[in-house]
Amino acid sequence: MADATRTTATAEPPATTDPAQDAVPVRRPALSPSRASDFKQCPLLYRFRAVDRLPEVPTKAQVRGTLVHSVLERLFALPREQRLPERAKELLEPVWTELASDCPEWTDLFEGDDDGEVESWLRSAGELVDAYFGLEDPRRLEPEACELHVETELSSGVLLRGYIDRLDVAPTGEIRVVDYKTGAAPRQIGEAKAMFQMKFYAVVLWRLRGVVPRQLKLMYLTDGQALAYTPDEAELVRFERTLEAIWQAILKAGRTGDFRPNPSKLCGWCSHQARCPSFGGTPPEYPGWPEPDPGEESVLDRAD
Numbered sequence: 001m002a003d004a005t006r007t008t009a010t011a012e013p014p015a016t017t018d019p020a021q022d023a024v025p026v027r028r029p030a031l032s033p034s035r036a037s038d039f040k041q042c043p044l045l046y047r048f049r050a051v052d053r054l055p056e057v058p059t060k061a062q063v064r065g066t067l068v069h070s071v072l073e074r075l076f077a078l079p080r081e082q083r084l085p086e087r088a089k090e091l092l093e094p095v096w097t098e099l100a101s102d103c104p105e106w107t108d109l110f111e112g113d114d115d116g117e118v119e120s121w122l123r124s125a126g127e128l129v130d131a132y133f134g135l136e137d138p139r140r141l142e143p144e145a146c147e148l149h150v151e152t153e154l155s156s157g158v159l160l161r162g163y164i165d166r167l168d169v170a171p172t173g174e175i176r177v178v179d180y181k182t183g184a185a186p187r188q189i190g191e192a193k194a195m196f197q198m199k200f201y202a203v204v205l206w207r208l209r210g211v212v213p214r215q216l217k218l219m220y221l222t223d224g225q226a227l228a229y230t231p232d233e234a235e236l237v238r239f240e241r242t243l244e245a246i247w248q249a250i251l252k253a254g255r256t257g258d259f260r261p262n263p264s265k266l267c268g269w270c271s272h273q274a275r276c277p278s279f280g281g282t283p284p285e286y287p288g289w290p291e292p293d294p295g296e297e298s299v300l301d302r303a304d
């Protein structure tokens with residue numbers, strides 16, 4: 001996959017126009033891998049995130065994931081010979097300053113901490129960067145795109161949308177989808193979810209480019225391991241049907257407001273236990289189906 005030409009950076013999401021709103025750009029409701037995965041795990045979790053849009057306080061590990069993803073994106077913007085571990089780690093502090101200025105609420109996570117805490121958090125981000133270099137040499141790669149926005153409509157009318165961490169395209173046209181995993185959750189718990197996300201991207205790319213990706217590669221930076229998978233067309237056809245069924249189930253629940261809790265061991269990572277009937281809570285009154293866009297992914301979704 002080396003030596004492909006870098007042609008695209010992040011693409012801007014397209015917008016449609018609703019004439020009833022004086023040409024204000026409106027994005028159609030779409031399915032993203034994070035929200036599809038939420039609905040599969042627990043319809044009520046989907047509702048809290050996509051319909052009620054309840055705020056969630058990120059953890060330091062999530063913000064560190066965003067930081068490391070941004071650093072790796074910047075790394076590939078450097079000339080090849082500069083893509084070295086020390087240079088990548090030099091990017092951590094300035095990129096964190098930028099993120100903190102874009103999302104000042106993230107700095108609240110460190111309120112009351114002394115400088116040593118922030119330094120040790122940055123050092124732990126540096127360890128993830130080192131783990132990345134243990135898996136591959138970025139000087140030998142020229143990705144086609146990093147943090148690539150992709151969107152496609154299936155023949156059934158379901159709109160799929162998401163962000164791909166990195167897309168490598170070989171001179172022969174073979175596509176590799178790469179996703180960096182930096183989350184603190186045990187790998188076994190996240191693996192099925194991660195593979196669901198990768199197949200989602202494989203379907204989108206297959207429909208956009210007419211080529212089934214040759215490889216879906218997950219790079220786990222917390223334990224320095226990689227997992228590669230080769231999808232086939234029949235599997236993607238089946239997966240497309242699964243996505244269509246999930247979207248129909250979401251629309252049905254959206255019409256009725258019937259989003260049921262589905263407790264599992266993943267509840268330990270849910271920020272909404274206090275409002276969940278499975279934990280003795282009461283959800284807020286159903287606000288109705290959001291238009292136009294319940295499929296949006298947050299920057300934290302993109303850096304799990």
Ligand code: SF4
Pocket residue numbers: 042044045261262263264266267270271272273276277278279
């Ligand atoms: S606590 Fe569990 S069951 Fe309740 S909303 Fe969260 S994920 Fe769903």
